[in-house]
Amino acid sequence: GQQVMQIPQYQHVQEGEDFTTYCNSSTTLSNIQWYKQRPGGHPVFLIQLVKSGEVKKQKRLTFQFGEAKKNSSLHITATQTTDVGTYFCAARPYGGSQGNLIFGKGTKLSVKP
Amino acid sequence: GAVVSQHPSWVICKSGTSVKIECRSLDFQATTMFWYRQFPKQSLMLMATSNEGSKATYEQGVEKDKFLINHASLTLSTLTVTSAHPEDSSFYICSARDFDSPSEKLFFGSGTQLSVL
Numbered sequence: 410g411q412q413v414m415q416i417p418q419y420q421h422v423q424e425g426e427d428f429t430t431y432c433n434s435s436t437t438l439s440n441i442q443w444y445k446q447r448p449g450g451h452p453v454f455l456i457q458l459v460k461s462g463e464v465k466k467q468k469r470l471t472f473q474f475g476e477a478k479k480n481s482s483l484h485i486t487a488t489q490t491t492d493v494g495t496y497f498c499a500a501r502p503y504g505g506s507q508g509n510l511i512f513g514k515g516t517k518l519s520v521k522p
Numbered sequence: 523g524a525v526v527s528q529h530p531s532w533v534i535c536k537s538g539t540s541v542k543i544e545c546r547s548l549d550f551q552a553t554t555m556f557w558y559r560q561f562p563k564q565s566l567m568l569m570a571t572s573n574e575g576s577k578a579t580y581e582q583g584v585e586k587d588k589f590l591i592n593h594a595s596l597t598l599s600t601l602t603v604t605s606a607h608p609e610d611s612s613f614y615i616c617s618a619r620d621f622d623s624p625s626e627k628l629f630f631g632s633g634t635q636l637s638v639l
Contacts, residue, residue: 442627451615452566454627497565499628506571507626508554508619514565 413500415513423521428485430516432498439501441481442510443472447494455483455496478503488520525549526618528631535606536639543601543634545616552618555599556628557591560613572599596621606638 415432422428432441440459444452456465458474458481465472471484481500485492495517499510525548535541545555553574558566570591571579578591588610590602599618603610615633619626 440626444628444630451630451632452617452628453630457625457627501626508556508617508628509568509571510628512566512568517563 413498413511413513415498415516417516418514419517419519421519421521422488424490425487428488428492428518429482430496430498430518431480431482432500432513433480434500434502434511436479437503438478439503439505441474441501442499443481443483444497444499445494446497446515450494452497485518488518490520490522493518493520526552526616526629526631528616528634530634531632532635532637534637534639537607538605541603541606541636543603543614543616543636545599545601545618545631547597547618547620547629550618550620551596551622552599553596553621555593555616555618557589557599557601558615558617560615560633562613566615569601572601574599603636606636608638611636611638 413432413434442457443455446452456472461478462476463474469486473482495515497515498513527546529544555572557569559569560566568581569584572591572593574593574596580586593599613633613635616631617628
């Protein structure tokens with residue numbers, strides 16, 4: 410079936426360093442969402458990207474959607490210990506049902522104080 | 523904000539018994555809910571899509587007779603793991619989308635950790 414590849418699987422950074430996670434699809438996407446799951450918690454919605462080349466910012470987080478709508482990235486500037494968790498991308502393939510998302514494997518971020 | 527309540531948070535049961543997990547949307551209507559399974563340190567694996575008033579749609583490889591889904595109202599979906607075995611031990615989590623919202627964002631329940639002895 411369709412897959413969304415997400416890399417890296419793990420990222421260990423020193424507090425204050427930047428962090429980026431990437432998602433790639435072999436097929437065109439209708440939209441892509443990003444979620445954060447804290448240790449022991451459930452995924453929480455961060456953002457949805459819909460337009461080709463779209464860039465959205467939330468404080469230190471920058472989300473991008475590729476021009477071809479096949480890839481996306483999440484960049485965190487100057488990480489803090491509160492950023493710890495697993496970040497998932499979730500994609501709806503073009504023509505797919507609303508809400509029926511394909512999740513990437515996630516990138517687990519650990520931040521050393 | 524929209525909240526999805528999932529109950530129970532954890533359950534331990536003997537092999538061969540059935541376990542029911544509830545997923546409720548507390549302040550919005552959800553004609554569709556989704557059930558996932560998450561293994562340790564892995565991603566969410568969609569098991570099935572629960573549709574209010576109709577049969578659930580199961581993903582390939584998921585036994586519909588093993589994982590019974592009922593979506594009897596616009597705010598409640600249940601997943602019953604029938605005749606549970608140790609290999610069914612996992613973290614099960616549901617999500618729902620607000621039917622009246624143009625956004626496709628999903629609201630997740632807090633998950634249920636199932637341990638089958």
